[in-house]
Amino acid sequence: MSDIKKGASRREFVQGITTGAMGMAAAGYLGGTKQAVAQPAPQACTEKITVLNPLGKPPDIRLKPQAQRLDTLDGKTIYFVNDGFPGSDNVLHEMMAWFRANYPKTTIEYRYKGMGDAGAPPLWEEMSQKADAMILGVGH
Numbered sequence: 001m002s003d004i005k006k007g008a009s010r011r012e013f014v015q016g017i018t019t020g021a022m023g024m025a026a027a028g029y030l031g032g033t034k035q036a037v038a039q040p041a042p043q044a045c046t047e048k049i050t051v052l053n054p055l056g057k058p059p060d061i062r063l064k065p066q067a068q069r070l071d072t073l074d075g076k077t078i079y080f081v082n083d084g085f086p087g088s089d090n091v092l093h094e095m096m097a098w099f100r101a102n103y104p105k106t107t108i109e110y111r112y113k114g115m116g117d118a119g120a121p122p123l124w125e126e127m128s129q130k131a132d133a134m135i136l137g138v139g140h
Contacts, residue, residue, distance in 0.1 A: 076132035084115040088137035
């Protein structure tokens with residue numbers, strides 16, 4: 001077994017434990033000439049127990065179809081929604097610049113929703129009236 005000095009760093013401690021465990025395993029493998037002692041066969045259990053599944057049965061899932069793809073982005077309104085995660089604003093502004101350069105006839109709207117559902121219902125209502133598509137930025 002390796003010695004671990006008092007006040008050892010975390011790295012020294014982990015190395016000491018690992019070295020000790022490997023040494024014990026090697027000693028058991030190399031010096032393990034001791035014969036295994038035969039154990040009596042376990043007795044069959046005649047008592048029965050009932051086990052219940054705690055998960056239950058989940059409800060059936062109703063699939064919803066995906067929204068239809070837009071045939072073109074020209075003349076459409078795309079909302080870029082910032083969900084408040086750090087860095088999502090940078091990503092969304094870069095994407096908006098790309099859309100403005102590549103799809104000049106597309107209307108771009110930027111909204112900050114923030115984390116959670118605090119500002120969501122009014123925004124969802126606005127987008128249901130005005131948006132043709134939405135891109136949600138969740139950062140990284």
